Amino acid sequence: MQTKPRKLPVQRRSKDVVEAILLAAGRVLVEQGYASFNTNRVAEVAGVSIGSLYQYFPSKESILMSIIEQKREKLLANMKNAAAQCVGRDLQGSLELLVVVAIESKGSWPRLARVLALAEHDLPIAQAGLDLKSAIANTISIVLSEHDIDHPETAARDIMYLADALIHAAYTSRPTDLKILRMNILNAVKGYLRIF
Amino acid sequence: MQTKPRKLPVQRRSKDVVEAILLAAGRVLVEQGYASFNTNRVAEVAGVSIGSLYQYFPSKESILMSIIEQKREKLLANMKNAAAQCVGRDLQGSLELLVVVAIESKGSWPRLARVLALAEHDLPIAQAGLDLKSAIANTISIVLSEHDIDHPETAARDIMYLADALIHAAYTSRPTDLKILRMNILNAVKGYLRIF
Amino acid sequence: MQTKPRKLPVQRRSKDVVEAILLAAGRVLVEQGYASFNTNRVAEVAGVSIGSLYQYFPSKESILMSIIEQKREKLLANMKNAAAQCVGRDLQGSLELLVVVAIESKGSWPRLARVLALAEHDLPIAQAGLDLKSAIANTISIVLSEHDIDHPETAARDIMYLADALIHAAYTSRPTDLKILRMNILNAVKGYLRIF
Amino acid sequence: MQTKPRKLPVQRRSKDVVEAILLAAGRVLVEQGYASFNTNRVAEVAGVSIGSLYQYFPSKESILMSIIEQKREKLLANMKNAAAQCVGRDLQGSLELLVVVAIESKGSWPRLARVLALAEHDLPIAQAGLDLKSAIANTISIVLSEHDIDHPETAARDIMYLADALIHAAYTSRPTDLKILRMNILNAVKGYLRIF
DNA sequence: CATGAATGAGCTTTCATTCAT
DNA sequence: GATGAATGAAAGCTCATTCAT
Numbered sequence: 170m171q172t173k174p175r176k177l178p179v180q181r182r183s184k185d186v187v188e189a190i191l192l193a194a195g196r197v198l199v200e201q202g203y204a205s206f207n208t209n210r211v212a213e214v215a216g217v218s219i220g221s222l223y224q225y226f227p228s229k230e231s232i233l234m235s236i237i238e239q240k241r242e243k244l245l246a247n248m249k250n251a252a253a254q255c256v257g258r259d260l261q262g263s264l265e266l267l268v269v270v271a272i273e274s275k276g277s278w279p280r281l282a283r284v285l286a287l288a289e290h291d292l293p294i295a296q297a298g299l300d301l302k303s304a305i306a307n308t309i310s311i312v313l314s315e316h317d318i319d320h321p322e323t324a325a326r327d328i329m330y331l332a333d334a335l336i337h338a339a340y341t342s343r344p345t346d347l348k349i350l351r352m353n354i355l356n357a358v359k360g361y362l363r364i365f
Numbered sequence: 366m367q368t369k370p371r372k373l374p375v376q377r378r379s380k381d382v383v384e385a386i387l388l389a390a391g392r393v394l395v396e397q398g399y400a401s402f403n404t405n406r407v408a409e410v411a412g413v414s415i416g417s418l419y420q421y422f423p424s425k426e427s428i429l430m431s432i433i434e435q436k437r438e439k440l441l442a443n444m445k446n447a448a449a450q451c452v453g454r455d456l457q458g459s460l461e462l463l464v465v466v467a468i469e470s471k472g473s474w475p476r477l478a479r480v481l482a483l484a485e486h487d488l489p490i491a492q493a494g495l496d497l498k499s500a501i502a503n504t505i506s507i508v509l510s511e512h513d514i515d516h517p518e519t520a521a522r523d524i525m526y527l528a529d530a531l532i533h534a535a536y537t538s539r540p541t542d543l544k545i546l547r548m549n550i551l552n553a554v555k556g557y558l559r560i561f
Numbered sequence: 562m563q564t565k566p567r568k569l570p571v572q573r574r575s576k577d578v579v580e581a582i583l584l585a586a587g588r589v590l591v592e593q594g595y596a597s598f599n600t601n602r603v604a605e606v607a608g609v610s611i612g613s614l615y616q617y618f619p620s621k622e623s624i625l626m627s628i629i630e631q632k633r634e635k636l637l638a639n640m641k642n643a644a645a646q647c648v649g650r651d652l653q654g655s656l657e658l659l660v661v662v663a664i665e666s667k668g669s670w671p672r673l674a675r676v677l678a679l680a681e682h683d684l685p686i687a688q689a690g691l692d693l694k695s696a697i698a699n700t701i702s703i704v705l706s707e708h709d710i711d712h713p714e715t716a717a718r719d720i721m722y723l724a725d726a727l728i729h730a731a732y733t734s735r736p737t738d739l740k741i742l743r744m745n746i747l748n749a750v751k752g753y754l755r756i757f
Numbered sequence: 758m759q760t761k762p763r764k765l766p767v768q769r770r771s772k773d774v775v776e777a778i779l780l781a782a783g784r785v786l787v788e789q790g791y792a793s794f795n796t797n798r799v800a801e802v803a804g805v806s807i808g809s810l811y812q813y814f815p816s817k818e819s820i821l822m823s824i825i826e827q828k829r830e831k832l833l834a835n836m837k838n839a840a841a842q843c844v845g846r847d848l849q850g851s852l853e854l855l856v857v858v859a860i861e862s863k864g865s866w867p868r869l870a871r872v873l874a875l876a877e878h879d880l881p882i883a884q885a886g887l888d889l890k891s892a893i894a895n896t897i898s899i900v901l902s903e904h905d906i907d908h909p910e911t912a913a914r915d916i917m918y919l920a921d922a923l924i925h926a927a928y929t930s931r932p933t934d935l936k937i938l939r940m941n942i943l944n945a946v947k948g949y950l951r952i953f
Numbered sequence: 954c955a956t957g958a959a960t961g962a963g964c965t966t967t968c969a970t971t972c973a974t
Numbered sequence: 975g976a977t978g979a980a981t982g983a984a985a986g987c988t989c990a991t992t993c994a995t
Contacts (some may be wrong), residue, residue, distance in 0.1 A: 202487045218977045287483035291400040334530030360556010414960045596879040610956045679875030683790040726922030752948015
């Protein structure tokens with residue numbers, strides 16, 4: 170199974186098509202579920218012919234991978250940005266920044282995040298995706314190290330999962346007060362790190 | 366789509382068949398992934414004819430639901446048992462008990478637990494499964510109420526997700542020290558509840 | 562494919578079972594349609610195990626054939642009886658008698674009669690059923706001969722179909738006045754035979 | 758169950774495929790019977806892949822419906838045409854015209870007509886098919902009204918069934934003299950209508 | 954004989970992918 | 975490049991029939 174995009178979309182038009190496909194794929198995943206996710210549907214929703222879809226994505230799986238990478242790249246960028254702003258702050262302030270970014274990122278597509286997690290299980294390990302995940306964890310880990318947290322890598326990973334879980338829980342039930350959510354995550358993280 | 370078991374396995378033999386199917390389904394989910402989960406494969410792994418599978422499960426989805434219910438029923442029983450032992454204890458001691466039970470339950474099939482949690486979103490709402498989830502949350506919620514925790518229902522739900530996330534994170538990377546895992550969860554929970 | 566009943570039901574109990582199966586088969590055909598007619602369903606509706614059903618009917622088709630034969634035997638008996646009473650009457654009176662019998666026979670299970678008539682084409686030619694059909698036509702044909710009708714065999718056959726068609730038409734739309742139906746059939750038959 | 762054609766065959770090629778499928782379906786129905794009618798067989802006989810079949814027909818049933826509609830549309834057109842030519846004629850002449858059309862239509866596929874009648878029993882009520890049936894009856898009914906026949910709707914329906922029955926009877930036995938068939942139907946109809 | 958669990962061929966339908974236009 | 979009709983492997987599911995109990 171091919172999983173790398175068949176060609177890099179260099180031209181303007183190509184980029185639009187790729188973007189439309191990824192958008193449509195996200196919509197299908199969220200609205201119809203992973204089991205109903207199929208290339209014909211995606212192409213239709215994207216307003217693109219199935220032939221064109223295969224021009225840019227060599228397989229169904231490659232579409233999923235691309236979405237995952239896309240989302241992770243964005244998250245990584247945001248996280249790096251937040252980490253940069255952490256310099257000079259205390260740990261509590263730093264965590265706050267990171268949590269806000271996490272909520273903003275996942276919170277804007279909470280259902281998609283969940284479906285992608287399911288999809289990732291089914292995918293052949295895509296190094297690109299894993300590398301991004303590591304990079305994100307690493308970004309957090311560096312912030313933690315600067316405040317002398319033990320096992321910063323493990324802690325970073327745990328914190329990511331922990332935040333994800335609470336964000337998901339919040340968006341699963343109805344109306345979500347983001348302030349409270351932020352506070353809850355922060356408290357859990359601080360508890361985990363034993364900062365009181 | 367039918368999702369209720371077609372005939373209740375009353376006889377010994379039937380119970381064996383149903384058990385074999387659920388076991389096989391779990392193996393397929395864990396070893397081959399959600400996308401490869403299909404009735405033919407499950408029947409084959411279970412050593413049962415496809416016809417027999419459909420005698421007991423009216424649809425592919427009903428198998429998933431049954432596993433989820435089975436696992437949740439066991440967890441609920443364990444949780445109720447733990448909750449009973451919580452009477453008279455302080456909050457910290459109670460939480461410790463509950464966390465241990467959660468780790469023991471999910472920890473014995475961590476990968477399956479994860480796939481099921483994610484797969485659930487792809488399923489038509491199965492009231493039985495949801496009810497069990499509520500019942501579990503409720504069991505925790507009652508313990509929390511006895512110690513005057515605010516919003517015990519929300520807290521109970523969040524704690525469940527939080528614990529799941531850290532258990533999953535722990536089992537995803539390799540060797541897991543259960544004591545440390547327990548402590549980490551407990552700390553996060555205590556932080557979430559603002560008990561220091 | 563086996564089509565003859567596997568054993569003649571000599572004992573009382575056997576007769577009941579056979580009767581129950583034929584009755585159930587008729588109900589299934591009428592209520593669920595030919596496509597939904599299957600041995601498991603018939604056995605269930607009959608309150609008989611699928612094993613027992615196959616004790617008395619070697620195949621699905623044999624059940625259909627048996628119903629057809631059963632109904633035809635009854636019709637044949639009634640027709641013969643009517644034909645006997647025709648002796649000495651004029652043609653018009655004779656036809657009236659036969660038409661009344663036809664209406665009474667088909668009219669008591671019009672929907673089933675229709676399905677069976679159509680289903681018969683799907684069956685391997687069952688000599689028993691065909692023989693009965695011929696016998697019925699023959700009974701009519703003899704009456705016709707006695708009044709010097711040309712081509713009495715063809716006429717007999719045509720009259721049968723003609724009557725069936727009008728009976729079916731009548732029962733397809735709602736409330737049916739049997740007197741009018743009888744008159745209509747009689748008029749058509751008389752027209753066909755050119756008796757005015 | 759889907760029953761409406763999935764995509765309208767606008768292009769030349771599509772039309773060919775749809776036509777091939779309907780033709781093949783008719784052949785299978787006639788040569789192998791309703792019970793042996795299945796999509797794989799139809800696709801094979803049509804020389805089309807099973808996938809293509811499902812591009813144009815969303816279900817097995819939709820194929821049946823399409824044949825029924827196709828045949829009825831043709832019959833309706835012929836009937837309307839005949840009815841138009843009836844203007845100014847006397848009743849006897851009008852009936853003759855209609856009977857000729859009926860014989861020509863049904864007579865060209867007598868066995869198929871029968872199987873379709875059986876199939877129709879199993880189909881969810883397809884409004885299109887029913888409407889066509891009504892339209893045909895209505896066409897006849899209008900002709901009858903113009904000659905002051907009582908209950909023209911009922912009479913129209915009865916005549917349709919009556920003619921079908923005699924056509925079927927004629928084609929069921931061997932060689933059929935169409936002139937005699939026409940005369941027989943006409944006589945029966947005239948008898949039914951009490952025109953002598 | 955009665956039972957009904959078990960079987961598996963075979964049917965319906967879907968969907969990833971290709972390729973002629 | 976774009977298109978979308980066509981393909982067919984593969985999945986979901988049914989049901990006629992058998993056979994161990």
